[in-house]
Amino acid sequence: MKNLITPLSVPWHKEKGLDFTDVFVYVGLSWNIPEKSVSLPGSKHLKYLTKIQSFLQSYEYAQAPKVEAESLSGTLTHITFVFLHG
Secondary structure, eight states: OGGGGGGGTOOOOSSSOOOOOSEEEETTEEEETTTTEEEOOHHHHHHHHHHHHHHHHHTSSSOOOHHHHHHHHHHHHHHHTTSTTO
């Protein structure tokens, strides 16, 4: 079944992983092969929303440390792949 995702150019380790169903979670994203869609699972959505809200509250009146800003940037970069056209 891994050949189904070949047109999507999603990297998949050749020797790891199990066969999967039409809908599965990979690299923290929910993939739906029949619908040709990718979404952020609800648990990740809440986790990322909480992280963003915490960052904004913590640094509303102060400069954020570089490591904190980089961490938030990494989180947002990860979900940008999903919401590229959304």
